[in-house]
Amino acid sequence: MANTSLTITFVTEEKNLENNASIQARLDDEYNKDEEGEAINQFLYGSKAYYQVFTSPEDLVLTQVQSDGTISPEGSGTAEIEEFIHFVDSYESNVTYPVRSIISSEWLGTNLGAVSVEGDKIKSSQKGVGVLKITYSAYFRRFALSLSTRDEEVYYVMIYISGGSADAD
Helix, strand or coil, X not given: CCEEEEEEEEEXXXXXXXXXXXXXXXXXXXXXXXXXXXXXXXXXXXXEEEEEEEEECCCCEEEEXXXXXXXXXXXXXXXXXXXXXXXXXXEEEECCCCCCEEEEEEEECCCCCCEEEECCEEEEEXXXXXXXXXXXXXXXXXXXXXXXXXXXXXEEEEEEEEEECCCCC
16 A cells, blocks of 8 residues: 555634634644654554544534545543643733643743633633743544545545534524
């Protein structure tokens, strides 16, 4: 089998959710590795391309529709994520993924006080301009996309991920 440049695009949508609900997806660098242990984004036809879906709330009901291939659930886990977030004359800023717990935080320069978390929002006790270095854990569900051989050297697959409460239409 030959390598293909398989590009996976994630499109997410939250339906019928409360204010702080969210869905984020990314390729899983922990599981998508080559023989040397380096993260990959090109896959062999017939192999699995693993990805992580982060949701808030964690038990959000997901619907996934792919343009090609087969999706299988592959478990769950937590990721440790480090980010630098900006507060611009504000009490709050957003991180990329829903926060399960804050591992550490450090103000770089201006200290805007204690920080708290609500979903993917980080709140400071003081309004102002500041940069926060934050490390946090985020819960994810792992999935894999399998794709059989195609006659294309470059192949694109879109995965549409939507979420809603269990009683949503």
